[in-house]
Amino acid sequence: MNPGVTAPPTRHLGMTAQVVLVLAVVLVSVAVAAVAPSLRSGAPVTGFQRIVQGTVPQFVVRCAYSHSATDDPIVFPGDPGASHRHDFFGNRTTDASSTPDSMLGAETSCQQALDTAAYWAPTLFDHGVPVVPQGADVYYRPGPRIDPTSVRPYPHGLVMISGDAMATEPQSTNFVGWACGSGGDPQVTAPVCPADAPLRLKVVFPDCWDGHSLDSADHHSHMAASVDGHCPSAHPVPVPQLQLTVRYPIHGSDHELQLAPGSMLGGHADFMNAWDQTELASQVRLCLNRVLVCGVISNKAEDVDRPLPSRS
C-alpha cells in the first residue's frame, strides 16, 4: 500500500473478503447528488439538495479541466494577473478579457460541445504545488421544491458567483463544501478521503434571478437563493440551480491543502453564461420543465486515482 493511502477496512474480514470488498468497491462509481442537511430538521430548505440522482429533473455536463490563470473576467475584467489563481472548465478561451460574446462558438472542455459557458474555481494547492483537477461535473436542476415547470434559462451573459473567496469564518455548507467522492456530504473542512472517493469541492449557485440584471456591483445581489421552494420577491425568476463539483486527485492524509485565496474557508466558484443559448433554453424546456432526468453523472467515470493492490 502506498504511503498516504487509507488502508482498506478490515473489520472481521479475512484477506479474501478484503479483496472482494475492494473489488466490489471499485466495481462501482458511487456518485450521488450533493447532500444537504436533513430536510426533516425543520431548517429552511435552500441550496444543496440531499437527494438520490434520478429523483428530480436534471441535465448534466461533464467537463475536463481546461487551464489555469490568475485571471477573473467577472471581478477583474480586462486586468490580467490581478486575481488569485483560478482553474477554468468549459470554455477554452476564458481569460481576463473574456466576455460572453467573445466566448460564443469557442472550443469547450465539456462533453457537451454546445456548452461554451465558463466555469471556474480557485486553484487548490498541496504543499504549495497547484493540484491539477481531474475535471468538473455540472448539474442543472430546479432549486429545492421549486416548481420545475417555472424554471427559466439564464439569459445570455448572466454571471454569477457563489461563495466568498475572503471568508474567514466557515461558510454555509448549503452552498460551499468539501466532500469525498461525488456522493459525499459537504463539510466545512476538507475531509481525509479514501482512494476510491477522492476530494471534491462542491459549490451551489443561487437559483433566483432579479429578472433584469446580468451582473451587479458586488456580483451577487442580482441573484438570490430560493427558500422553501419560493424565490424572494426581489428575485422572482426561478433559474436552474447550478451545482459545480470540482474533482481533485487527492486522497489520504499526507496533504497540506490551501486554496488560492489563502484559506481553505474561501471556497467559491464563478459562472459566465456563454452557452449556445438555443441549446441551453432547449435543455431547460425539455428536461427541467418536462420534469425529466436527461442524464446522470453517477454511472460515468470517476477517474479515481486509485493504486492497484500489489500481488502478494
Next chain:
Amino acid sequence: MNTSRTRVTLVAAVLAIAMVLAACSSGSSSSTPAEPGTKASGHTIAVPADQPTIQGAVDAAGPGDLILVSPGVYNESVNITTPGLTLRGIDRNTVILDGEFKLENGVRVLGANNVTVQNMTARNFTNNAFFWTGVKGYHGSYLTSYRTGNYGIYAFDSVDGQFDHSFASGSPDAGFYIGECFPCNAAILDSISEYNGLGYSGTNSGGNLVIARSEFRFNRAGVVPNSGSYELCYPERDTTVVGNLVHDNSQPDTPAIDVAKLAMGNGIILPGGHDNLVIRNQVWNHERVGIALVPFPEDGPKDQIPTGDALKIPCSEARNLPLAAKDTLPGTLLWDAIGNKVQGNTVSASGIADLAFGTLTGSDDPLGNCFSGNAFTTSAPASIETTMACSNPSGAWTGTLDLVALIASERPASGDYKVQPVPPAQPNMPDAASTPGQPAANFPEKLDIDSIPLPAKP
C-alpha cells in the same frame, strides 16, 4: 439490514396510497378514451420530401404519425416530445444520424410515451445514440449505434419497452442500458453489443426485465447490472438473462469508464443483484470469471437497503419515500448478491473460475443464491453445485473465493470512442417503406422463457 419503524410505516402508507390510486384509476379507465398515440394515425411524413430535416418532421407530426426517412447523413440531434410517433429509416445502414462528435444525442425521447424508433443508424455523438427517458411504452428496433461518448441504446426511468434486432458498439459505458425502473416490463432481444466498456448495464432495474437471444462480445465486461442507493429504485432485481452468447469480454482497447475497466474480463457479473435468473447462456473466453455473483459495497450510501414490503414498491412511488437519516447510514453499505439462480449455462475458458460466488457477510450463508445444471470446469468456491445447489439454496458452503487476481493486474486505459470499429452492414427490418406506423403500445412482446434454448457457439 434493520429497517427503521418510521420507514416501515411510511412504506405501508405509500403502499396503501398506491393501492387506492390504482383502484381509482382502474375504476375510471373504462370510460376514458385511449391515450393519444397508442394507435397509428395513418399519417406519414417523409424526410426529406415533406420536411427537409428529421426534427422538422417530428415537430410537424401529431400523435401516432409515421416519419419515414430516406437514405442520407443527417447532422441532427432529434428530440421527440410527441407520443406514439414512429421514426423509421427506409434503410438501416444508409439512414444515418451523425453527431460529428459535436452533437450530444442522436434521438432523445423525452417523456413521450409509445414512441418507436426503427431501422436507422446513429454515430459519432458525444453522449448517447438512442435515449428514452421518463416514458411508458418504448420500442427501439433494428437500430445501429456506434462511436458514442456515453451509452449506445438507453432507457432510463422508463417502463413497458423493448430493444430488439439492434447493434451497439463503441461506447465507454454500456452498449445497452436499462436503468431506474421497477417493474421495468422490458426486454432486450436478438441484439449484439461489442467494443463497449460494458455490453449491458442497468443500475437498479428489474421486474419482468428479460435479456435474451443476444450476443455480448469483445466488450471490457459482458453483462453487468448492479445495485446502489446512488440512483433511485434500488436494488437491481428480477432480471432474466437467458439464451445469450457471452464471450471474449476481455477486450483491452475499448473505450471504458472506470467501472468498465475494473469489471474487465468478466462475462456475466451481478454486483449486489437480487433474485435474478441467469439461465442457458453460452459463456466462454474470459480473462477472469464467466458468471459471478458478487457483493457491492457502496461507499457513502444515500439510503438503507430496502427489505420486505419495501422491495415491492414500484419505482414510480419510490421517489416519494424519504431517505434514511444520514446518521443512521454506515460508511459503506454492503449490497450482497441475494436470491439469484444460475442454471443450465455452459461456461468455459475462464481465467479464474467459470462460476463464482462471493459474499461479505463473513459467514457461509449462500444468501439464497444457487448454481445447478451448468456445464463448467472451474468454480469458486470449488464444487459450487454441491454446496450451493438450487435444490438446497439455504445450504452452507465452506469454500473460499480467491479474487485477488481479479484486481491484481494493470488495466489498459480507456480507448478513444471516436476510433472504434465501424460495424458491418446490419439486417434491415422487413418492409420498412410499406409497413404502417407502429406505436410502442404493447411491449415487451410476450416471451416463452422456457422455450429459449441454450445457444450453440457460432
